[in-house]
Structures are given as structure tokens and as C-alpha cells.
Amino acid sequence: MAVEREPRSALLEEALGPGGPIVVFDKVTLAFDEKVILNEISFTLKTGHTKVFLGASGAGKSTILRLILGLLKPDEGHIFVNGERVDNMTEDELMAVRGDLGMVFQEGALFDSLTVRENVGYKLAEQRVPYEQANARVEEVLGFVRLAEFIDRKPSELSGGQRRRVAIARAMAAKPRILLYDEPTTGLDPITAITIDEEIIKLRDLEAVSSIVVTHQLRDAFYVAEHMALREGRDGVRFERAPASKADEAEFIMLRDGRIAFEGNATDLRDVQKHDPYIEAFLS
């Protein structure tokens, strides 16, 4: 079922192994006209880890995801994804880098004219994966997000939560190393939001996918950071509170006025809120 990837050098593979830097931002600055959206932002996402971006609307959280994908170019600074510098790549060069990236857009951004099967299998079809192999993978990932019975529906026939889960299935179908989530739970009821959070955790812990989650839903952010998924039996999955060492693999970054106002794990974030009125106001 594996989707073939371009072979890369052993040295790079080792560098990008568990704990290696899979996404690096180095003093990235971006402004739209006079408004500075990101001001010298630097951070590193390690392989298999999670970064959660918090911040008010317009703080530049979604912009970071678009920069990683190469949908936007920074004014200054360097961006490395999967060992390659993407900030100076052409659109054609970026297509290859995007092969290892998956993105879950706000509201899903599913293609209206295609069925769930075609949406989820879109990237596989683009990569010329044989139909039977692609179809089996589509069924597998739809089973993973528990939507196998909706395979022949159109996106308009799905609920908001189901659309997000199909979007997650589409993003993971080609087995990317990195998944980017743009407000995956915004506008969803708490029960549905938890199912989306659990999909994110499952992908991270069971499929070893590095992830960046942009959200302003604090409950979901802490849930993703402080829980882990474990295999139970052959097909079952169990979620439980992560031990401190595991929870440390999820880091929070809070953006404020284009700069990083906080960077650290969930415990640090709770501690710093006592001293920082802005973070306290945001978290309360």
C-alpha cells in the first residue's frame, strides 16, 4: 500500500530521523503592504513532534502554514522543510516538496465536484498510483477516520465534522511526513472537536507524522498536547493522558503582534500565565 517516495541520501534521512529538525524557520519576516504579519520568527519542529500555534485572529498563525507549503513567500529569512530550503523555490520545485506535506484547511477545502473517494484519492491519482492500490489506500484512510461508509458521497452531503475528517484523510492519504492543521476544530461542537483531536493524536503517535496545529481552541490544543494514542489489540486504539516526557514533545508557540510571545510546553504555558497578563487573558 505504500506510496513510493523519491529516494534521499542516507545522511539526510538520518538527520531527519526522530528528533531531527523537519521544519525550520530562521528569522522569517513577512508584511502585507505596511502591516507586518510575522517579524523575525524562528522555531524548529522536530520529527515526530507537534507544534501548536496559538494567538488572536490575524496574528499570523495560518500564514506560517502557508509559508511552509510555499503558498506564500517570506520577505526575509529562511524556511527549511524536510531538509530543503523552500523560501526561494519556484512553483514547479515546490510541487516535489509538497509531496511530503499534508494540509488540513479551515472548513476542509474539499473539492465540491468530486466524491469523498475522489477527494481522498486525489493526490494518489496525481502521483499515478495504480487505481486498485490507490483505492485500497483510500478505503484504509477513510476507515482510519471512521468514515468508510461515506466514500461515495459528495462533500455537500457531509456534516462540518465529517468534512474535516475527510480533509484529514485526504491530507494523510499519500503518507506525508508532516501534517499541517489550520483551525481543525473551529466551529465544531465539543464532542466532534474531540474526535478531530483524536485523529491528530493517532496520526502523530501511530503513524509517526510530525504536525503543526494552528488553533485558538485552547481545550483542543491542550488535549492534543497532553494525550497519547496507543494500539489496543489488532484494530483498536486507546487514548490516555501522556506522561511528562511524551507531553514535552508537543510545544506551544503563542504569536502576538508578529512576534513569538511564548514558546514552551503545556506546563510552562500554565506557569507563565501567572506572570503574563496577555497570556492569562488569552487562556482564561
Next chain:
Amino acid sequence: MVEWFKASLLELQEYLRMVGRAGRATVTRPFYYRDIIEQLDTIGVGSMTVVLLTGMFTGMVLALQSGITLDQFGARSMVGRLVSASMVKELGPVLTALMVAGRVGSGIAAELGSMVVTDQIAALRALGTDPIRKLVLPRILAGLIMVPFLTCISVAVGLLGAWVITMTQLQVASGVYWNSVVTGLYIQDVWMGLIKPFFLGFVIVSIGCHVGLRTSGGTQGVGRSTTNAVVASSVAVLVVNFLVTKALIFLMY
């Protein structure tokens, strides 16, 4: 004024960039054959009814009006000559193009605009697909192929409509009408009628794609883009028609 000028220049630059990228995509892979077939159907077959009606009624009204004018000179039998020259050289290509601009240009702008505001275009790029190859090039190729085809049909139907009116209302014999149609046409006229629709088809579809892909501002923006696409492509049809006519007259007559 300076801001308006700068914004217009930026639009022109982005339009030319899109056209350049579409041009490059015609000679490099991947090539989306299925999307081209779909667009041939949407743009060509989908516009058939409106083009048939436009062509037929234009031919009919042209015969009626020219009959009245030619009567003043006792030259009613020359109706076919006037209708054929007008339909083949000007009215066929321009009216077909304006109809296609209204139907197809607006549809393309609305469809691509909706895809932009719902992040589907960004999703396409994120999934490794170039929207120019997948969405723009198939539409431009379909426009290039189908607008000349629709123009031929429109002209043919227009001549038939004029024939019916000439026989039934103006009491001119069928043979006289068709003889007049043929003698009134020069080969240069036919070439002009065939060449112009390629330019007009290209302009309509490329403007629709450009305006659609530049949509911003949610559903209101989609509405604005749809209107802009129709206005811009209709005006462009008339301007390009003038320029191409002038060039062809210079080259062929």
C-alpha cells in the same frame, strides 16, 4: 489616480504572467486531457442553445432590416449579399463571442472565484497540482477550439434564418438568395470570419480565469468577480475585434 494606474498595471502584469504560465504548460507535462474534454463540453456544447438562438434571430432581423433599406434602391434581391457579408465578417464572430462572454466568462469567474475563497485553489497547490495546468489551460484550449466552432454554427444558422425571412416575408426566390450570399462573399471574408473567433475565444476565457483566480473578499468578492469578468471580457471582445480586423484588413485585402 496614481493608485488606480498602479493597480491596473499590476492586473495586467498578473494577467500576462498567467497567460505565460499557461503557454509554458502547453508544452510540458502533466497534461489534463480529461479536464480538456470536460471543458470542451461545458464551453462548446453548453453554449450551443444560446448561440443557435442568437445566430438565427440576428440573421432574421438582418434580413428584415436590410430588405427595407434595399427596397429604396429596388435591390431587394441583394439581401443575401448584405446578410452574408455582415454575418460572416462581423456579427457572427462578435455576437457569438459576446454571448459566450456572458455565459462562459461569468461561469468561469464564478467557479474559480468560489474555489479561491473556499481555499480549494490553495488545497490544489498543497496537493501538488498546478491550478494553471489543471484549471486554466483546459479552459483556454476549449475556448480556442469551441468559439470558432460556435461562430461557424451561428453564421450558418443566421444565414438559414435570413433565408426563411427572405423567402416568406420579402418574397425573394431561394436560388436568388443563395446566389447572392455566395457572390457577396470573398475568400478573405471567410478567413476573417474564421480567424477572429480564435482571438475572441482566447480573450474571453483567459479574462474569466484571471478575474476568477484574483477573487478576494468572500462571497461578495465572487459576485464582484463575475460582474467584472463579463464587463471586462465583453469590452475586450469589442476592442480585440477592432484590432484584429484592422490587422487582417492590412494583411489580406
